[in-house]
Amino acid sequence: MVHELIELPFKTDSLEPFMDEETVKIHYGKHHKAYVDNLNKAIMNYPELEGKSVEWLLTNLDNISEEIRQKVINHGGGVYNHNFFWEILKKDTKIPNEIETAIIERFQSLENFKEEFKNQSLGVFGSGWTWLVLDKNELKIVQTFNQESVISKGMFPLIAIDVWEHSYYLKYQNRRAEYIDNFFNIINWEKVNELFLEEKQ
Ligand code: MN
Secondary structure: OOOOOOOOOOOOOOOOOOOOHHHHHHHHHHHHHHHHHHHHHHHOOOHHHOOOOHHHHHHOHHHOOHHHHHHHHHHHHHHHHHHHHHHOEOOOOOOOHHHHHHHHHHHOOHHHHHHHHHHHHHOOOOOEEEEEEEEOOEEEEEEEEOOOOHHHHOOEEEEEEEOOHHHOHHHHOOOHHHHHHHHHHHEOHHHHHHHHHHHOO
16 A cells, blocks of 8 residues: 555645644645655565555554564654644634543643643653543543654544644744644644544543
């Protein structure tokens, strides 16, 4: 199976001004695309991996030849993480009741959740991601480094913020905190709620 760049589920300018069009274009068209191309290159000579989805690859790392395992983690993770990231971005959505209640139960308030999510995102040293996940039915905020993905650790993602500099440098330069603050304006809460209802028990 040749992996393909997914279609962006929104117009490149639709997250303005919080995430600018130029950043979206380069992030999606260059960075995300490069992960797809490099994943295809990495698995090219491994016919046993043909037809396997990126989700399968990342949740079956033990079954992947050691020679290319790190490349699959890096590039496969890059593909999956960005596919997921674009999916949960949308401006002006209202938080549905189910996920709001669950967040308040777990983090005391939505504001506390945002503060903890922000602190963890600021605390990623170098490149990586911060996630809200369901881990054995429990809401947790976790970090992953480089392009490692939470699905490789058996967790189910609900929200992800990319804190690689390529995701904010054009607009925010070194101001990661401002990028994170604005990220809260473009979380697609309807989609997050849908994922939550799908996975929680
Ligand atoms: Mn990225």
